Amino acid sequence: MRYFRWCLVCWECEVDSVPLSPSDVIEMQKICTSFGKHQVHANLDLSVKRGEIFALIGDSGSGKSTLLREMMLLHKPDSGSIRVLDIDLNSATEQQIKELHQRWGVMFQYGGLFGTLTIRANVGLPLREHTNLVDELINQIADWKIKISGLQEDAALQFPDQLSGGMLKRASMARALAMDPILLFLDEPTAGLDPSGADGIDKLIKDVQAMYQATIVMVTHDLDLLWQIADRVAVLGEGKVVGVGTMLELSTMTHPIIRSYFDGARGRSAQQLALIQRQKLIA
Numbered sequence: 001m002r003y004f005r006w007c008l009v010c011w012e013c014e015v016d017s018v019p020l021s022p023s024d025v026i027e028m029q030k031i032c033t034s035f036g037k038h039q040v041h042a043n044l045d046l047s048v049k050r051g052e053i054f055a056l057i058g059d060s061g062s063g064k065s066t067l068l069r070e071m072m073l074l075h076k077p078d079s080g081s082i083r084v085l086d087i088d089l090n091s092a093t094e095q096q097i098k099e100l101h102q103r104w105g106v107m108f109q110y111g112g113l114f115g116t117l118t119i120r121a122n123v124g125l126p127l128r129e130h131t132n133l134v135d136e137l138i139n140q141i142a143d144w145k146i147k148i149s150g151l152q153e154d155a156a157l158q159f160p161d162q163l164s165g166g167m168l169k170r171a172s173m174a175r176a177l178a179m180d181p182i183l184l185f186l187d188e189p190t191a192g193l194d195p196s197g198a199d200g201i202d203k204l205i206k207d208v209q210a211m212y213q214a215t216i217v218m219v220t221h222d223l224d225l226l227w228q229i230a231d232r233v234a235v236l237g238e239g240k241v242v243g244v245g246t247m248l249e250l251s252t253m254t255h256p257i258i259r260s261y262f263d264g265a266r267g268r269s270a271q272q273l274a275l276i277q278r279q280k281l282i283a
C-alpha cells in the first residue's frame, strides 16, 4: 500500500510517497533491554496502528522512555525486532534511517530547543538539515508551524528562555511539525504545566492529529490527557505490556498495576470528569 501526501506549503507538489503496512506503523516483538543487571524489558511485544493516538503509561522506572527511545533509534535493545513505517530498525540502511528522521517528529519532555537560537531558527533546523530550501522559504514554513502550534507571531523572534513552559511545549511541537511528519513522538507533553496550560496542549495534540492524520505515540503520567485524547493505552509493568486498550477497556481490567491507575483518588476523578464531558457531548 502506498501513502501520498501533499506539501503543506503550496498544496501542489507531492512531497512524499511512503510504503506503509495497512495498519501497524510500529511493531515491536520480543524486546529485551537491560542496563547492567537491571532488566527493564523482558520479551515485550507492542504494536501501534496507523492514525491512532497511542499512550505508554506505567510506574516510574517501568521503561516507558527507554521504549520510546528505542522506537526513535536513540537506544538499541539487547534483542528483539522493531519495525517502524515498514522499516526493520535492526537492518535499516543509512538511507532508510535518514528517511525515517524525515518522516517522524519528536517533542522532547524539556523542549530540546537550542537556547542560543530564536524559535524560528529552532523550528527551521530540521528543514535546513533535510532539505535544500532557501532561507526565506524555511523562515516562512517555520512561521507557519509556529502559528499552527498556537503561538503568537512575535514568538518567532524570541529565544527559548523568554517563553513560558506552555509556550516552550508549543515551540517544541512547531519544530516536531517542521517536516510534516506522519509519525509523532511526544515525551510527557503536559509535564510541568498548570491545568489550563495542559488543557491547551490536549487540544493542540488533537488538532495536529486531525490536520496531519499522523500517528502519535506519547509517554505521559497525565490521567486527564489519557481520558481526553488517547485512542489506546499500553500499561507497562514487570518488563512487559500488562494491558492495552481504550481507557474504558483498561478500567475493567484486573491486573494490580492497571488497577492502580483507576482506584486512586486521582484516577477516579479523571474518570468521572471524562464521563461527565462525554455525557455533555452526547446531550
Ligand SMILES: Nc1ncnc2c1ncn2[C@@H]1O[C@H](COP(=O)(O)OP(=O)(O)OP(=O)(O)O)[C@@H](O)[C@H]1O
Residues within 6 Å of the ligand: 035, 038, 040, 058, 059, 060, 061, 062, 063, 064, 065, 066, 067
Ligand atoms: N542510560 C541508562 N543507564 C542506566 N540505567 C538506565 C538508563 N536509562 C534508563 N535506565 C534505567 O532503566 C529504567 C527505566 O527507565 P525509563 O526512563 O525508561 O523509565 P520510565 O518508565 O520512563 O520512568 P519515568 O516515568 O520515571 O520517567 C530505570 O530504572 C532507569 O534508571
